[in-house]
Amino acid sequence: MKIYGACPHDCPDTCGVITEVEDGRAVKFYADPDHAITQGWLCAKVRPYLDHVYHPDRLTQPLRRVGPKGSGQWQPITWDEAIGEIGTRWRAIIAEYGAAAILPYSYSGTLGLVQMSVCNGRFWNRLGASRLERSICGAAAEFAVEATLGARRTSRYEDVSHSKLIIVWGHNPVSTAPHFMPHLTKAQRAGAQLVVIDPRRTRTAKGADWHIAPKPATDGALALGLAYVIVAEGLGDEAWLAEHTVGWPELRARLAEYPPVRVAQITGLSEAVIVRLARLYATTQPALIKIADGLQRHLNGGQTVRAICALPAITGQYGVRGGGLAYSASGYLQWDGETLKKWAECPPPARSVNMNRLGAALLGEVADPPIQSLYVFGSNPAAIAPNAGQVVAGLQREDLFTVVHELFMTDTAVYADIVLPATSQLEHADLHKAYGHTVLAYNAPAIPPLGESKSNWEVMGLLAREMGFAEPWLHQSADEVIDDVLRATAVHNPALADVTLERLKAEGSIELRYEPDVPFADGRFPTASGKVELLSQRMADLGLDPLPGYTPGEDDGENDGRFPTEESLNLISGAAHHFVTSSFANQAGLLAHEGEPFVEIHPDDAKARGIAHGDQVVVENGRGWCELRAIVTDAVRPGVLASPKGRWSRLGNGRNVNWTTPDALGDMAGQSTFHSNRVWLRKAKIEDQRFTFDASANNL
Ligand SMILES: Nc1nc2c(c(=O)[nH]1)N[C@H]1C(S)=C(S)[C@@H](COP(=O)(O)OP(=O)(O)OC[C@H]3O[C@@H](n4cnc5c(=O)[nH]c(N)nc54)[C@H](O)[C@@H]3O)O[C@H]1N2
Ligand SMILES: Nc1nc2c(c(=O)[nH]1)N[C@H]1C(S)=C(S)[C@@H](COP(=O)(O)OP(=O)(O)OC[C@H]3O[C@@H](n4cnc5c(=O)[nH]c(N)nc54)[C@H](O)[C@@H]3O)O[C@H]1N2
Ligand SMILES: [Mo]
Numbered sequence: 001m002k003i004y005g006a007c008p009h010d011c012p013d014t015c016g017v018i019t020e021v022e023d024g025r026a027v028k029f030y031a032d033p034d035h036a037i038t039q040g041w042l043c044a045k046v047r048p049y050l051d052h053v054y055h056p057d058r059l060t061q062p063l064r065r066v067g068p069k070g071s072g073q074w075q076p077i078t079w080d081e082a083i084g085e086i087g088t089r090w091r092a093i094i095a096e097y098g099a100a101a102i103l104p105y106s107y108s109g110t111l112g113l114v115q116m117s118v119c120n121g122r123f124w125n126r127l128g129a130s131r132l133e134r135s136i137c138g139a140a141a142e143f144a145v146e147a148t149l150g151a152r153r154t155s156r157y158e159d160v161s162h163s164k165l166i167i168v169w170g171h172n173p174v175s176t177a178p179h180f181m182p183h184l185t186k187a188q189r190a191g192a193q194l195v196v197i198d199p200r201r202t203r204t205a206k207g208a209d210w211h212i213a214p215k216p217a218t219d220g221a222l223a224l225g226l227a228y229v230i231v232a233e234g235l236g237d238e239a240w241l242a243e244h245t246v247g248w249p250e251l252r253a254r255l256a257e258y259p260p261v262r263v264a265q266i267t268g269l270s271e272a273v274i275v276r277l278a279r280l281y282a283t284t285q286p287a288l289i290k291i292a293d294g295l296q297r298h299l300n301g302g303q304t305v306r307a308i309c310a311l312p313a314i315t316g317q318y319g320v321r322g323g324g325l326a327y328s329a330s331g332y333l334q335w336d337g338e339t340l341k342k343w344a345e346c347p348p349p350a351r352s353v354n355m356n357r358l359g360a361a362l363l364g365e366v367a368d369p370p371i372q373s374l375y376v377f378g379s380n381p382a383a384i385a386p387n388a389g390q391v392v393a394g395l396q397r398e399d400l401f402t403v404v405h406e407l408f409m410t411d412t413a414v415y416a417d418i419v420l421p422a423t424s425q426l427e428h429a430d431l432h433k434a435y436g437h438t439v440l441a442y443n444a445p446a447i448p449p450l451g452e453s454k455s456n457w458e459v460m461g462l463l464a465r466e467m468g469f470a471e472p473w474l475h476q477s478a479d480e481v482i483d484d485v486l487r488a489t490a491v492h493n494p495a496l497a498d499v500t501l502e503r504l505k506a507e508g509s510i511e512l513r514y515e516p517d518v519p520f521a522d523g524r525f526p527t528a529s530g531k532v533e534l535l536s537q538r539m540a541d542l543g544l545d546p547l548p549g550y551t552p553g554e555d556d557g558e559n560d561g562r563f564p565t566e567e568s569l570n571l572i573s574g575a576a577h578h579f580v581t582s583s584f585a586n587q588a589g590l591l592a593h594e595g596e597p598f599v600e601i602h603p604d605d606a607k608a609r610g611i612a613h614g615d616q617v618v619v620e621n622g623r624g625w626c627e628l629r630a631i632v633t634d635a636v637r638p639g640v641l642a643s644p645k646g647r648w649s650r651l652g653n654g655r656n657v658n659w660t661t662p663d664a665l666g667d668m669a670g671q672s673t674f675h676s677n678r679v680w681l682r683k684a685k686i687e688d689q690r691f692t693f694d695a696s697a698n699n700l
Contacts, residue, residue: 570641
């Protein structure tokens with residue numbers, strides 16, 4: 001039997017997949033040959049998906065903690081006992097503190113309509129729990145792009161074949177958007193030039209005609225410097241600017257602050273590079289700039305994206321097939337909010353807690369009421385949230401009642417009071433839209449749940465019943481939810497007119513079409529002015545700089561005086577090729593490909609610290625430290641370290657890079673700032689070696 005599914009993981013490609021089942025067991029898993037984006041092949045991470053589904057470490061029954069927090073001592077309990085205990089604890093917390101003392105924490109373990117979006121909203125809104133400000137990934141870029149262009153719309157992957165120049169800017173699609181790559185390669189074969197701007201020579205940069213490696217967090221200045229040269233040399237499209245933008249005179253005046261000589265100092269690039277790139281960009285058209293979210297995980301990330309968004313306006317490239325800005329397709333299809341969340345039928349929204357401040361929030365930053373219970377699903381905050389030492393200290397709070405709904409005993413689950421087993425994508429129903437394209441894909445359950453595992457949505461139903469909530473919208477089947485949301489959304493999104501659940505089930509995936517086919521080709525931008533808002537009143541109203549700009553945005557590593565400032569390095573921690581953040585980072589085959597946790601360091605920086613290739617090193621700052629294997633390489637520029645995200649502390653020596661990353665918020669939308677991370681690096685000493693995980697050894 002062949003069953004259509006969708007890859008649920010956090011990736012713009014959202015592939016169509018097929019599972020073959022024999023006697024209730026999945027025996028084959030492969031790409032849907034008819035899915036417009038997937039085109040019959042899967043990435044390295046998802047190809048061995050049955051190893052993930054049938055991993056021997058899958059959780060199969062509810063567990064109650066019996067030893068101290070984090071000790072890993074559990075007693076299996078029934079679902080009735082687990083839900084009953086959660087209800088008892090929550091009722092007591094609500095009586096004493098109110099429901100806002102309960103915080104749900106979830107992110108992108110699955111991107112499904114039901115298992116993520118509806119599960120993030122309905123039950124918690126009805127309960128009156130604290131809301132989670134979901135800003136760990138791309139909040140600043142989303143905000144910046146919407147403020148500037150009005151909506152997140154992006155060209156189709158295949159339209160890159162019309163590009164003559166592609167600037168992939170702080171983005172690593174070989175790893176993070178693999179199904180864009182065949183189209184990009186085809187364009188390159190047809191003569192298009194590829195420029196990659198990244199402080200690290202990534203897999204994507206290796207395939208570029210030109211790799212430019214600026215200092216991290218200086219891209220805003222680089223963009224303004226390019227604009228300076230374009231204007232100074234008369235290469236801009238003044239007619240397009242006059243017709244389609246607001247605020248060009250003001251921005252042009254600001255550009256005077258960004259001559260190449262200054263931008264060279266800020267970025268660490270030569271003036272010649274800046275001038276050459278500006279000329280290339282302004283004279284090779286169609287020219288596409290492709291960004292994602294890694295670029296903006298900095299203190300100044302929102303303004304960086306604003307500055308980059310200005311470039312296609314200055315060169316008149318918006319609306320041109322093969323030109324413009326490729327960021328996200330999320331703006332084409334927004335599920336009907338009320339059907340998703342049921343705000344109107346719930347108590348007024350409670351306060352919100354920024355997910356990047358989880359540790360601080362648990363340790364008292366959020367008071368009145370303090371957080372007394374944490375319910376985690378579809379996320380692994382002890383491994384993926386910044387300033388992990390604080391997160392772990394918060395999770396160790398004796399008076400915090402923590403429930404974790406998971407497939408595996410993650411770095412987070414190990415601190416739970418109650419662990420609930422979750423189904424994998426092969427075991428539940430869902431509907432998936434994508435952030436890289438406009439293909440919708442239905443995921444039919446292929447196999448029965450493993451052991452006693454239950455889907456997020458089933459557990460929400462059990463919790464609702466336990467709390468006495470009888471609203472029918474908390475007790476629908478997943479298919480009923482999908483059907484309702486599709487119908488409600490179709491009212492305002494004509495592309496869904498003939499898309500039904502029945503059709504999705506029969507066809508697996510359906511590509512939605514939007515007019516105009518090339519974003520903004522009709523010259524209409526859904527901003528307040530209908531134009532590209534180089535000058536943004538919306539920004540001004542929020543007390544933000546109304547014009548694109550550059551501010552240094554330097555992290556100080558919370559240096560408590562132990563570390564000499566001049567020896568600091570900037571650690572960036574982007575995507576690992578073989579994991580999706582921490583998902584799959586417990587899978588033997590993929591771990592073997594990725595190798596042990598490492599940090600890349602430039603030979604000059606290694607030499608200055610007496611580090612040899614392969615040495616065990618300590619990366620540290622005032623927030624914490626972790627141990628990694630040094631890879632001495634000129635793939636990073638001097639002053640920069642790179643160590644991929646996603647490692648499980650439990651499977652290493654107790655800590656990962658997030659023990660050093662900042663939980664300060666960026667310039668817009670409460671954005672995470674992982675890459676604005678000032679650290680110091682030294683050779684590990686014998687006494688540093690902690691190969692077994694000892695939670696009591698936190699140096700907080
Ligand atoms: N294989 C794999 N794929 C993934 C993920 C994964 O973990 N693994 N994660 C998924 C998720 S959650 C997301 S949000 C997307 C992210 O997709 P991307 O944004 O493409 O991925 P990142 O690796 O986070 O960041 C891209 C690049 O930004 C660079 N960078 C960091 N700071 C700067 C800077 O200041 N300037 C410039 N120019 N570059 C900078 C990093 O070196 C990195 O190579 O990928 C998704 N896909
Ligand atoms: N240092 C550093 N850290 C980063 C980043 C960075 O660039 N650098 N990037 C950040 C970004 S962009 C993101 S998006 C976040 C992602 O962080 P998370 O959203 O936490 O994503 P994952 O690490 O994939 O963890 C998802 C967890 O959900 C579980 N899961 C999967 N499906 C289900 C399900 O159906 N139900 C339940 N209950 N659980 C499920 C998986 O087993 C897994 O443990 O990480 C952030 N962390
Ligand atoms: Mo992300």
